[in-house]
Amino acid sequence: MRVDFLTKNATPEHLQEFMATSPAEAAHPAATSQAGEPPLPVPSFQELCTRYFDFVWKCARAFGCKSDEIDDVVQDVFLVVQRRHSDLKEEAAARGWIYSITRRVVSSQRRRLRARNSRAAEDIESLTSPDRSPLAAAEHNNEVRVLSTLLDGMEERKREVFVLSEILEMSGREIAETIGVPMNTVYSRLRAAREEFDAAAQRQRKSLERRRAP
Amino acid sequence: MNGMSSEANQLVNAGREAFAPTEADRSRLLAALTGTATISLGVAIGAGAQRSLSGIFGVAHVARLVAVALPVVAAGAYWLHVSTQRTEPVQVAQPVHQAQPAVVPRAAEPTAPMAEPGALEAPSEPSAPVSPERSVPVVETSKPGNEIRQEVALLSKAQAALSRGRPQEALAALTEHAQRFPRGALSEERAATRVRTLCALGRTREAAAELKRIETVNPTSAYLARARESCAF
Numbered sequence: 541m542r543v544d545f546l547t548k549n550a551t552p553e554h555l556q557e558f559m560a561t562s563p564a565e566a567a568h569p570a571a572t573s574q575a576g577e578p579p580l581p582v583p584s585f586q587e588l589c590t591r592y593f594d595f596v597w598k599c600a601r602a603f604g605c606k607s608d609e610i611d612d613v614v615q616d617v618f619l620v621v622q623r624r625h626s627d628l629k630e631e632a633a634a635r636g637w638i639y640s641i642t643r644r645v646v647s648s649q650r651r652r653l654r655a656r657n658s659r660a661a662e663d664i665e666s667l668t669s670p671d672r673s674p675l676a677a678a679e680h681n682n683e684v685r686v687l688s689t690l691l692d693g694m695e696e697r698k699r700e701v702f703v704l705s706e707i708l709e710m711s712g713r714e715i716a717e718t719i720g721v722p723m724n725t726v727y728s729r730l731r732a733a734r735e736e737f738d739a740a741a742q743r744q745r746k747s748l749e750r751r752r753a754p
Numbered sequence: 755m756n757g758m759s760s761e762a763n764q765l766v767n768a769g770r771e772a773f774a775p776t777e778a779d780r781s782r783l784l785a786a787l788t789g790t791a792t793i794s795l796g797v798a799i800g801a802g803a804q805r806s807l808s809g810i811f812g813v814a815h816v817a818r819l820v821a822v823a824l825p826v827v828a829a830g831a832y833w834l835h836v837s838t839q840r841t842e843p844v845q846v847a848q849p850v851h852q853a854q855p856a857v858v859p860r861a862a863e864p865t866a867p868m869a870e871p872g873a874l875e876a877p878s879e880p881s882a883p884v885s886p887e888r889s890v891p892v893v894e895t896s897k898p899g900n901e902i903r904q905e906v907a908l909l910s911k912a913q914a915a916l917s918r919g920r921p922q923e924a925l926a927a928l929t930e931h932a933q934r935f936p937r938g939a940l941s942e943e944r945a946a947t948r949v950r951t952l953c954a955l956g957r958t959r960e961a962a963a964e965l966k967r968i969e970t971v972n973p974t975s976a977y978l979a980r981a982r983e984s985c986a987f
Contacts, residue, residue, distance in 0.1 A: 648939035683768035
């Protein structure tokens, strides 16, 4: 038996009241069940945690969350998910809903850090793997640092589809359902994002080569 | 093939690896989220709970959490006992039907604010030993991770007041939220709740203006539909 003092008295009605709208209402049309098909049962909160943990974590990291903030951010995301779980009416809406929560929590976190003018410590050290030689680890860390810099420099909508496609390896359809835009839009943004990223990566390499040249 | 150069793909591959959680990350956080690391009443802060938590956060940290959480747990237990006596005799001991995210990792700071939503649901009586409003003050802290909890607590306070027919209290909580978190993660919810609160106060003109502002600033807000219903706009 356990008592969760945080939610002990938070009735479903209370949660609904607090959250003001249901994820089904917020769902993107592409993510809702097809007409005539019975919706899949709503996953439990535990199932959502297990199913979307990696998704939330990767999104948060790829959208700028540092390794020393990630635990707090992931917990905050699932805290909101848990609070609003009773509003989730169909499984199909879950990913887009959790994605939007994640983006907002990360964005809020980044704004706060910027407002404090306290740049989070670089977390490169924490990326060091014991499986790598120091040289390989340094190289990997540098790549991650460059990647983060290039992602930070991208326009938000391009970054979004680029991250979901390239880092999270989601299909065009999955991205369309998750962010609620037509497939054509996803692909056109993705094409532009790849071109931009590729050009930036090559500029970065040339710049590095110039610095290394005697 | 994505059409990008090998340099670009190398960076992407580094990101796929670096931005993914490790097995240890999964175990640590999923345990906390799905309830493995929870505080049990009766063995509250007992050896079992300590073992569970210390495995995740380290013994020294757990000791600090325990020291800070103990008064909160005790107060919560007392309040639950008092508030449930009239209706549900042993509600305290009821198993929770669904795992709740165990936020004990940050119990040192945020436990109190999060207790507020529940606390506010209890009928407040002058003679209540621990009044809802006083039992769980919003903790002032500058740690970013706590702010969403404080936001949740304030909005829950507003929602609870609104549902109890106290729109004036709700408005005060919303105003406080707006002052403390002008661009908070839950600012959309705040705006939608404000519309409903203004409607409840009969200030329909202001409610309409607020609704219009939401429509302008965020025309795709998921909260618009509910906000529109409030004054039958």
